[in-house]
Amino acid sequence: MMKDQLQRFLFEDFQIRGEIANADNSFRELLANHNYTEEVRNLMGELLIAATLLTAMLKFEGKITVQLQGDGPLKMAVINISQDLVLRGTANVDGETSGLSFAQLVGEGHLMISITPKNGERYQGIVALDKTSLSACIENYFAQSEQLATRIILHANSQNNMQCAGLLLQTLPMADVEEKEHDDDFQHVCALAHTVKATELYELTHDELLFRLYHQDKVRLFDEQSIIYQCSCSKERCISSLASIQPKEILEILKEESVIEMHCEYCAKDYRFDINDLQILLTDTNEQQH
Ligand SMILES: [Zn+2]
Numbered sequence: 001m002m003k004d005q006l007q008r009f010l011f012e013d014f015q016i017r018g019e020i021a022n023a024d025n026s027f028r029e030l031l032a033n034h035n036y037t038e039e040v041r042n043l044m045g046e047l048l049i050a051a052t053l054l055t056a057m058l059k060f061e062g063k064i065t066v067q068l069q070g071d072g073p074l075k076m077a078v079i080n081i082s083q084d085l086v087l088r089g090t091a092n093v094d095g096e097t098s099g100l101s102f103a104q105l106v107g108e109g110h111l112m113i114s115i116t117p118k119n120g121e122r123y124q125g126i127v128a129l130d131k132t133s134l135s136a137c138i139e140n141y142f143a144q145s146e147q148l149a150t151r152i153i154l155h156a157n158s159q160n161n162m163q164c165a166g167l168l169l170q171t172l173p174m175a176d177v178e179e180k181e182h183d184d185d186f187q188h189v190c191a192l193a194h195t196v197k198a199t200e201l202y203e204l205t206h207d208e209l210l211f212r213l214y215h216q217d218k219v220r221l222f223d224e225q226s227i228i229y230q231c232s233c234s235k236e237r238c239i240s241s242l243a244s245i246q247p248k249e250i251l252e253i254l255k256e257e258s259v260i261e262m263h264c265e266y267c268a269k270d271y272r273f274d275i276n277d278l279q280i281l282l283t284d285t286n287e288q289q290h
Pocket residue numbers: 231232233264265266267268269
């Protein structure tokens with residue numbers, strides 16, 4: 001089956017929309033240079049799928065960031081994803097994480113969802129991480145901040161093969177549907193969604209899976225969109241971030257260390273710059289001084 005795909009779907013007869021995704025390759029690439037325990041790896045897989053399923057919140061060009069922050073050994077975990085499904089992410093771990101549950105990993109903390117349009121104001125929503133799973137925290141986020149009934153199923157397996165997949169169901173803002181009927185419809189599609197097994201989400205095509213769950217309902221499945229792992233760091237970006245440091249300081253560091261080293265927290269890539277690489281920063285100032 002095609003991997004690393006997101007597909008949207010709609011129930012023709014209910015005011016309910018859905019998203020379905022799998023991202024085995026992106027999951028593998030995301031973790032390639034990080035040495036996390038299985039517990040952290042799986043949570044990163046769930047977070048990756050969750051962020052992907054939430055990209056429908058992006059109505060304009062921009063990116064969405066889903067971040068966990070807490071006082072447990074997993075201090076922070078984040079996934080950034082753009083409207084064209086280019087993503088990157090990282091985690092900050094301090095302490096033993098083996099054998100820990102979701103609640104033990106994150107401790108007391110919060111989940112933040114930020115939407116940063118390319119043009120316009122950033123929007124940020126926040127909810128406490130006080131549930132026993134990431135999916136329950138995200139459902140709670142939507143119940144509190146958007147008043148939209150939401151069901152999200154997330155699975156990740158990093159033991160043998162790297163696999164991650166998930167499914168989101170959400171009520172559409174009500175138009176001409178009775179509230180009672182609306183609730184019943186949502187309960188119906190959620191009850192069926194909860195019969196899905198992780199292996200089915202990993203292995204069936206989206207077509208097969210939706211047929212398996214909803215062959216008695218009318219479902220319209222939209223075209224697939226590819227999910228791409230790609231870090232946005234580059235030599236040029238590193239150099240421009242150094243522009244905030246005084247050229248005098250850069251020269252002092254270079255005198256002592258002969259190179260300036262920079263590390264990308266996301267993809268774990270190391271960059272090294274010597275005086276020749278940084279000439280552009282140093283020349284500019286000379287001109288200013290004259
Ligand atoms: Zn990077």
